[in-house]
Structure formats: C-alpha cells, structure tokens
Amino acid sequence: MSSDSQASEGEVYSLNMGPQHPSMHGVLRLLLDLRGEEVIRAKPVIGYSHRAHEKMAENRNTLQFLPNTSRVDYLSGMIYNLGYCQAIEKLLGIDVPERAIYIRVIVNELNRIASHLLWFGTFLLDLGGITPFLYSFDDREEILDILDQVTGSRLTYCYGRFGGVTWDVDETFLTRATAFLARIRERLHMYKQLVTDNVILRERCTGVGVVSEALAKSYGVTGPSLRASGVAYDVRKAEPYGGYDRFDFEVPVLHEGDTMARFHIRIREIEESCKIIEQAIEAIPEGEILPKKMPKRFKLPEGEYYFAVESARGHFGMYIVGDGSDIPVKLKLRTPSFSNLSAMPETLAGTMLADTIAIVGSIDVVMPEIDR
Amino acid sequence: MPQTLTQLLDGSVLAMPIAAGLIMGMLTVNVLMLVWAERKVSAWIQMRMGPTEVGPFGLLQTLADMLKLISKQLITPSNVDKPLYHLAPLLAFAPVVAAVALFPFSESTILVQNDYGLLFVFAFGGIAVIAIFMAGWGSNNKYALLGAIRSVAQNISYEVPLILSALSVVLVVNAMGPTLSSGDGVVAINGLDLSHIVMTQDQQGIWFVVLQPIAAIIYFISALAETNRAPFDIPEAESELVAGFHTEYSGMRFSLFFFAEYTNMLIVSMLAVVLFFGGWDGPVLPGPAWFFLKSYAVIFVMMWVRWTFPRLRFDQLMTFCWKVLIPLSILNLLATAFVIAVL
Amino acid sequence: MGYFGNVFGGFGSLLSGMSVTLRKFSQTVIRRKAVTMQYPKELPELAPAYRSAIKLIRFEESNSHDCVACKACERICPSYCIKLSGGKVEGIKKKRVAEFEMDFALCSLCGLCLDVCPTDTLEYSKVYEEAGYNRDWRVDLLAEFRDYEEEFVAKQRVIEEKAAAEKKAKAEAAKKAKEAKKKAEADEKADNDSKEELS
Numbered sequence: 007m008s009s010d011s012q013a014s015e016g017e018v019y020s021l022n023m024g025p026q027h028p029s030m031h032g033v034l035r036l037l038l039d040l041r042g043e044e045v046i047r048a049k050p051v052i053g054y055s056h057r058a059h060e061k062m063a064e065n066r067n068t069l070q071f072l073p074n075t076s077r078v079d080y081l082s083g084m085i086y087n088l089g090y091c092q093a094i095e096k097l098l099g100i101d102v103p104e105r106a107i108y109i110r111v112i113v114n115e116l117n118r119i120a121s122h123l124l125w126f127g128t129f130l131l132d133l134g135g136i137t138p139f140l141y142s143f144d145d146r147e148e149i150l151d152i153l154d155q156v157t158g159s160r161l162t163y164c165y166g167r168f169g170g171v172t173w174d175v176d177e178t179f180l181t182r183a184t185a186f187l188a189r190i191r192e193r194l195h196m197y198k199q200l201v202t203d204n205v206i207l208r209e210r211c212t213g214v215g216v217v218s219e220a221l222a223k224s225y226g227v228t229g230p231s232l233r234a235s236g237v238a239y240d241v242r243k244a245e246p247y248g249g250y251d252r253f254d255f256e257v258p259v260l261h262e263g264d265t266m267a268r269f270h271i272r273i274r275e276i277e278e279s280c281k282i283i284e285q286a287i288e289a290i291p292e293g294e295i296l297p298k299k300m301p302k303r304f305k306l307p308e309g310e311y312y313f314a315v316e317s318a319r320g321h322f323g324m325y326i327v328g329d330g331s332d333i334p335v336k337l338k339l340r341t342p343s344f345s346n347l348s349a350m351p352e353t354l355a356g357t358m359l360a361d362t363i364a365i366v367g368s369i370d371v372v373m374p375e376i377d378r
Numbered sequence: 379m380p381q382t383l384t385q386l387l388d389g390s391v392l393a394m395p396i397a398a399g400l401i402m403g404m405l406t407v408n409v410l411m412l413v414w415a416e417r418k419v420s421a422w423i424q425m426r427m428g429p430t431e432v433g434p435f436g437l438l439q440t441l442a443d444m445l446k447l448i449s450k451q452l453i454t455p456s457n458v459d460k461p462l463y464h465l466a467p468l469l470a471f472a473p474v475v476a477a478v479a480l481f482p483f484s485e486s487t488i489l490v491q492n493d494y495g496l497l498f499v500f501a502f503g504g505i506a507v508i509a510i511f512m513a514g515w516g517s518n519n520k521y522a523l524l525g526a527i528r529s530v531a532q533n534i535s536y537e538v539p540l541i542l543s544a545l546s547v548v549l550v551v552n553a554m555g556p557t558l559s560s561g562d563g564v565v566a567i568n569g570l571d572l573s574h575i576v577m578t579q580d581q582q583g584i585w586f587v588v589l590q591p592i593a594a595i596i597y598f599i600s601a602l603a604e605t606n607r608a609p610f611d612i613p614e615a616e617s618e619l620v621a622g623f624h625t626e627y628s629g630m631r632f633s634l635f636f637f638a639e640y641t642n643m644l645i646v647s648m649l650a651v652v653l654f655f656g657g658w659d660g661p662v663l664p665g666p667a668w669f670f671l672k673s674y675a676v677i678f679v680m681m682w683v684r685w686t687f688p689r690l691r692f693d694q695l696m697t698f699c700w701k702v703l704i705p706l707s708i709l710n711l712l713a714t715a716f717v718i719a720v721l
Numbered sequence: 722m723g724y725f726g727n728v729f730g731g732f733g734s735l736l737s738g739m740s741v742t743l744r745k746f747s748q749t750v751i752r753r754k755a756v757t758m759q760y761p762k763e764l765p766e767l768a769p770a771y772r773s774a775i776k777l778i779r780f781e782e783s784n785s786h787d788c789v790a791c792k793a794c795e796r797i798c799p800s801y802c803i804k805l806s807g808g809k810v811e812g813i814k815k816k817r818v819a820e821f822e823m824d825f826a827l828c829s830l831c832g833l834c835l836d837v838c839p840t841d842t843l844e845y846s847k848v849y850e851e852a853g854y855n856r857d858w859r860v861d862l863l864a865e866f867r868d869y870e871e872e873f874v875a876k877q878r879v880i881e882e883k884a885a886a887e888k889k890a891k892a893e894a895a896k897k898a899k900e901a902k903k904k905a906e907a908d909e910k911a912d913n914d915s916k917e918e919l920s
Contacts, residue, residue: 070798072833137742155769156768158768158772158845164831173770199738201738
C-alpha cells in the first residue's frame with residue numbers, strides 16, 4: 007500500500023498481531039490496519055505450523071498414516087482418527103462390529119465435548135474471564151482421564167483401527183462416562199449463571215462479528231459457526247456415518263450469526279452430545295471390537311474417493327486417490343478451520359480491536375489444523 | 379499525647395526520613411502480602427491451591443519473586459524515548475507512596491496531618507495517569523501506546539464519578555454539625571479532612587455506607603476502574619494488548635509498576651473505609667487493626683470481582699461511565715443536597 | 722426494559738456470577754476440595770491402557786520373551802524407530818532376536834507394532850516419569866533378558882528335544898499303527914478272499 011492511500015484514510019497504522027500473542031490460538035498471525043481502535047482491514051497469515059501431513063500420507067501405507075490423523079487437529083484428535091478409519095473402512099468394505107460402533111460414538115462425542123469445553127475456556131480467557139477457563143479445564147480434565155482409561159493417551163489418540171478400536175471399554179469406563187454426563191449438566195447450569203447470563207459477556211458478544219448466511223456459504227464455513235448463521239448442516243445428519251443415524255439428537259440452529267449465537271450453539275451442542283452418549287451407553291451391545299477376518303494389506307482400489315465426518319469445528323473431509331497399492335497417491339484433508347478462518351477478513355473489517363479477539367476466538371480455529 | 383507522628387518528631391531533622399521509611403516498610407510488606415493474597419484468593423476461587431512451597435502457606439513466595447525481579451538485568455529496548463521510559467516507573471511509584479501518608483490509621487496515628495487530605499489523595503491519584511501515559515508513549519511499542527491511550531481516557535473519565543460520590547459524603551459530613559469534638563477539643567468540622575470524616579461517623583454511630591449506599595457502589599466501581607482492575611483492566615488487557623503500557627518493562631522497573639498498582643488498590647480501599655465504613659471505628663481491637671481489617675475486606679471484594687468477570691470493551695467502558703455512573707452520581711449528589719437543605 | 726431495568730438487571734446478573742465464585746471459594750477453603758494434584762508428591766493412577774515405551778513381555782513358562790525377529794514391527798513402524806536383528810541360534814530350531822533397539826524420541830506410541838506382532842510378545846511399559854537427555858534416546862529392549870538367554874536356550878533345547886522325541890515317538894507310533902492297520906486290512910482282505918474262494 008502506498009503512502010498516498012494511507013494518508014487519504016486518515017491516521018491508519020498497522021498492527022502485527024501474532025504469531026506470538028496471548029490470544030492468537032496457536033500461531034495465527036493477523037495483520038491489522040487500525041484507525042485508532044477500529045479495524046479497517048484484517049489479513050490472517052497462516053503457515054507457521056505446517057507439518058506436511060498430506061505429503062507424509064503419500065509416502066507411507068494407509069495403516070502407517072493412523073498416528074498422523076489425530077495430530078492434524080489435536081483438540082478433536084479422536085474424531086479425526088476414527089474418521090480416517092471410517093473412510094478406509096467404507097472404501098474397502100470392512101464391516102465394523104456393533105460394539106465397536108457404539109464405542110466409537112461414545113469416545114467421539116466425549117472428545118467433541120472436550121473440544122467445546124476447551125473452546126469455552128479459551129474464549130472466556132480472550133474476553134478476560136480467567137476463572138471460567140479453569141472451571142472448564144477441570145471438566146475437560148475429567149474427559150481426558152476417562153479417555154485415557156481406554157486409549158492410553160490424553161490428546162493424540164491412536165485409538166481407531168481399520169475395522170474397530172484397539173482396546174475394549176469396561177464397566178468402569180461406562181460408569182465414569184455416565185457420572186460425567188451428570189456432572190457436566192450440573193456444570194452447564196453453573197456456567198449459565200456465571201457466564202452466559204453475565205451482562206458483560208452479553209454486551210461483548212451480542213451483535214458482534216455477524217457472519218451472514220450468504221457470507222458463510224460463500225466461504226464454505228461449516229460446523230457450529232455455520233449453524234449459528236442459520237444453516238442446519240451437520241454431517242452427522244446430512245450424510246450419516248458410523249451409526250449416527252441410530253441416535254436421536256438435534257442440530258441446534260440460530261439465525262443471528264453473531265458471536266453470542268456461536269457461543270450458544272456450542273453450549274447446546276455439548277447438551278446434544280450428552281444425549282447421544284447417554285443413548286449409546288444404554289444400547290451398547292456385548293461382542294468383539296475388531297472383525298475376525300481382516301485383509302493383511304489395506305490396498306486402495308483405483309479411483310478417487312471422498313468421505314466426510316463432523317468434527318468439533320465442522321466438516322472434515324478426506325479426499326483419497328488410490329492406484330491399487332496400499333499407499334495413497336494423494337490424501338487431501340479438507341479441514342474446517344481453514345474455511346472458517348477465510349471468512350474472517352470480511353467479518354473483522356469495521357470492528358473494534360477488542361472485538362477482533364472475541365470474533366477470532368468465537369470461530370474456534372486450531373492453527374495446526376489449518377496448516378496441516 | 380501528640381496527635382500525629384510528625385508532631386512527635388517535630389523539629390527533628392529525622393522526622394521526614396523516619397516517616398518515609400515507615401511508609402515504605404509498611405507498603406512493601408503490604409504489597410508482598412497482597413500479591414500473595416491475590417494468588418491465594420484466585421487459586422481458591424478456581425479450586426486450586428496457590429503458592430504452597432516457599433515458606434508457611436507459600437507466604438514467602440512473593441518475597442522470592444521480588445528478589446528475582448530485583449536481581450534481573452534492566453533491559454532498555456532500542457529506540458525508546460529514554461527520559462520518559464526511565465522516569466515513568468518512578469513517577470508511577472512516588473505519588474502512591476505520598477498518598478498513603480495522608481491516611482488516619484487511628485485518631486492518633488496519622489503520618490501527615492492535612493486539612494484537605496481527601497483532595498490530596500485524589501490529586502496524587504491523578505498523577506498516576508501521567509506516568510502510565512509516559513510509559514506507553516516512551517516505550518515505542520504499539521501495544522503499549524494503545525494501552526496508554528485507553529488508560530488516560532479511562533482514568534480521566536472515572537475520576538468524575540469517583541469524586542462526585544466522595545463529594546456526597548463530604549456534604550453529609552458538613553451537614554452533621556458546625557463543630558466536632560476531637561482530641562484537641564471542639565473544632566470546626568471540615569468534610570475534606572479524612573479524620574473528620576471518620577470522627578463524624580464514630581460520633582453519630584452510623585457508617586456512611588448506610589446513608590449513602592448508591593455513592594458507595596459508584597465509588598467502588600469507579601475505584602476498580604481507577605486502579606485498572608478487572609473487569610476494567612483494559613489498559614493492560616493481556617488478551618488484546620499483551621501487557622498494555624508496561625509491555626516493554628522488565629525487572630525492577632516492571633516491579634515498580636506492580637508495586638504502584640497494588641498500593642493503589644490499598645489506597646482506594648483505605649479511602650473507601652474512611653468514606654463509607656467508619657475508618658478505625660470498631661470495638662475491642664485497636665484503631666489501626668480495624669482500619670486495616672476493613673481495608674483488606676474491601677480489597678478481598680476487589681479480588682473476588684476480578685476473578686469472576688470477563689473484561690468490558692473499551693467503548694462500553696466509556697459508555698458505562700458517561701451514561702450510567704456519572705448521571706447516577708450527579709443525581710445522588712443532588713438528592714443528598716436536597717435532603718440536607720430540607721432538613 | 723427501560724434504562725433502570727437494564728442497569729439493575731445487569732447488576733443482578735453480576736451478583737449471581739459472584740455468588741458462584743464465592744461458593745467455589747468457600748468449597749475450596751472449607752472442604753479443602755482443591756482439584757490440583759501435587760505431582761511430584763503424589764502420582765496419578767495409571768490407566769490399564771496407559772502407553773509408554775514398548776517392551777518385551779516376559780512369559781512365565783519360559784522366563785523370557787518370545788520374539789522371533791520377524792521384523793514385522795520394524796516394517797510397520799510409521800516413525801521408523803525400531804531397529805532389530807536376529808535369526809538362527811546355535812543349538813535350537815527357534816529363531817531368536819539378537820538386537821532390539823527402539824528410539825523413544827521418535828516413537829509416537831501408535832501401537833501398530835503391538836498389533837502386527839505374530840507372537841504377541843510386545844506390550845507398553847507403565848513407566849510414568851521418563852525423560853531423554855539426548856536427541857538419540859535409544860532403549861535397549863533386550864537389556865533385562867540378556868542374562869537369561871543362555872538359560873532360555875538350554876531350556877528351549879530340552880523342550881525342542883523333548884518335542885522332537887515326542888514327535889518321533891508319535892511318528893513311530895503312527896507308523897506302527899499304520900502298519901498294523903495295513904496288516905489288519907491285508908488280513909481282512911485275505912480273509913475275504915478266502916471266503917470268496919470258499920463261496
């Protein structure tokens with residue numbers, strides 16, 4: 007930008023926010039043009055944690071890519087890990103035992119709640135509320151402990167296998183999960199009193215950072231951010247996978263499209279996830295967790311395939327090109343955070359500096375997922 | 379019995395150094411305790427433990443932290459405005475120390491007796507804004523500058539309701555009678571004298587928080603904003619401005635800002651105690667004990683508020699001040715004046 | 722809600738938030754219900770599925786591992802952190818691993834090596850506190866087995882000899898049985914023949 011155009015806009019200066027900044031989750035860098043406290047232009051700069059997951063997929067066989075999946079988005083690693091397994095299973099026609107389907111749904115939804123709780127905490131932290139952050143981490147810690155019981159890890163799970171899961175759940179796991187549901191419902195009530203009803207939060211969020219339905223659709227925004235803009239799109243309902251069609255749950259939709267709507271959608275999604283887990287625990291059958299007969303090598307048939315799951319952040323898709331060997335020619339990961347973030351420059355223009363933090367916080371980006 | 383320590387040491391060349399030493403010692407211990415208390419209160423609210431390792435109940439943790447800060451190298455970033463940058467921490471630090479000297483800890487424990495103590499406390503509070511702006515401007519950092527601009531706007535705005543709410547108390551004190559019986563006999567009442575405000579409450583047997591509840595609330599809210607405490611910690615909003623005006627400060631310079639911030643907390647709560655909670659007034663325990671107990675209770679509420687709420691946005695903060703607090707405090711002042719005139 | 726409604730409603734919501742934090746505060750102070758785990762002083766209970774560096778299982782009957790150096794784990798490992806070699810051992814038929822090293826700095830604890838192991842002799846160790854002081858953080862999985870290797874070979878030889886002897890005996894028995902059967906058949910046939918002849 008030349009100095010002439012700068013002068014014509016008045017006292018405009020640029021602020022380089024990130025990649026090291028307390029509220030840029032991970033390593034997002036925002037180049038802001040400011041007039042006083044007003045944001046005139048915002049330009050997200052990405053690529054600070056690129057780890058070449060897609061390239062790695064082209065250099066190893068399908069099974070060896072398993073540990074990579076949960077590291078794409080470390081906050082909902084389980085959903086990505088199991089989503090990849092489901093993609094390969096569908097491609098090769100492997101039947102998953104009933105018990106494994108239910109276990110997968112339970113751990114998936116627990117992971118979704120954990121991811122939303124972390125978002126809740128960090129969002130409040132962005133707004134300056136430190137105590138809700140620690141309360142929600144306390145709850146999240148409980149989920150991580152429960153998942154640790156069966157997966158042996160806390161964040162980067164490698165729990166799924168083609169055809170099932172690695173470790174069977176026991177009675178302790180199910181009782182702990184049930185107890186957690188009771189706990190989180192009680193805590194949600196407390197969060198409402200402490201946070202949702204709070205006049206400062208309502209003032210900070212209502213009407214701030216409106217993403218209209220048209221804008222959301224044009225950028226391919228998905229997940230809670232899209233549902234807050236009035237589109238009832240959830241992969242779990244639109245193209246049911248992994249047995250989600252057996253459960254009774256709603257897709258919460260709000261039409262405001264502002265930060266408050268995104269806030270409410272995620273809180274309600276936690277409730278919906280609780281409902282799914284409850285039904286799954288009720289109906290979980292006895293049986294095997296891995297099919298008896300499995301191919302020794304998972305050879306991808308020739309052709310192009312696409313499979314999508316609903317991650318905590320939105321539509322996570324895998325585009326796989328196979329050539330008959332067990333090493334993919336191309337494995338493209340369509341990650342929701344990238345599209346969600348790309349709608350930001352238009353949303354941020356014209357807001358206050360403090361709103362920028364709130365809006366970027368409310369769309370819940372995970373930078374390693376964008377960079378992959 | 380001499381009324382003040384200055385009278386006790388009257389004429390001695392040692393008077394001022396001793397008074398200054400007393401204040402400094404008291405304030406250092408106070409800040410160390412307050413930081414420890416802040417960490418413990420926040421920990422307990424968040425169901426954590428807080429410092430436990432250094433000393434009993436972690437009491438010496440802050441002392442260790444302070445020693446670390448003192449021993450750190452002083453870093454001056456390149457291209458800063460050196461005079462402003464170096465002077466700012468001292469300027470933030472000095473007025474708060476001076477303001478503490480004016481407070482009557484009991485009827486006979488006053489370091490500096492001043493007939494217009496209330497005005498002086500507010501005046502010293504005003505100087506802090508200059509220090510913050512100097513720090514922000516001199517740091518050559520955009521975050522620091524934004525923090526400084528916010529701070530100036532905020533402090534100047536919130537001084538209005540702060541002083542207006544204190545003024546309604548002054549009106550009440552003056553209305554309580556033309557004279558007041560004190561240790562020196564009967565003197566003319568002076569609503570701006572801090573000890574007179576306390577003595578009036580003592581003798582009337584009523585705390586002004588009962589007579590002036592709205593003023594007390596307005597005072598408390600404005601005091602939070604004056605001391606840059608959450609939910610009004612906008613000048614140093616860490617999630618937006620990294621550390622606000624003291625982003626570029628480290629080591630001892632940073633700890634001077636820190637010291638000033640916590641001492642400011644003590645000053646506004648001591649002033650709250652004087653204005654609304656009867657100062658040293660209380661049974662059994664000696665005056666200063668009551669005075670500090672009450673001040674720490676007010677500080678506890680400030681901490682409690684800080685660890686509960688998210689932060690306001692800057693424009694909302696100003697709206698809140700100009701559209702809610704100032705009209706309310708003016709209304710309260712007018713109502714007070716009206717009631718006094720009618721009675 | 723008018724102006725005053727807004728002001729007082731907002732104030733009420735602030736008070737209700739403060740009541741929540743005060744409740745938590747008193748819970749922590751009075752009931753000593755802090756959630757912190759004082760880590761070095763107390764350790765967490767490790768989950769049954771807990772994952773740390775892989776190790777070889779010591780089987781009771783043989784007092785040693787059962788690795789046959791098939792290298793399936795080395796091939797499947799996505800981080801190429803397993804290095805092993807081995808093969809034929811003097812005196813016994815069974816193949817044994819001679820070197821089994823793993824670079825824990827590279828391991829991502831995915832557990833694929835456990836899945837592919839044909840003899841199921843790999844498992845996760847349950848070490849909680851681990852730290853590497855080099856970039857090269859090699860773990861020798863055979864360290865605890867070296868001293869027992871001779872013993873194992875001796876035992877295995879006995880087992881194998883016994884097995885071979887049994888097999889031999891069995892084979893001989895089978896042979897005998899077969900011969901007996903043959904003989905019996907032949908006898909029967911002869912019988913039948915003679916009967917036929919008779920008829």
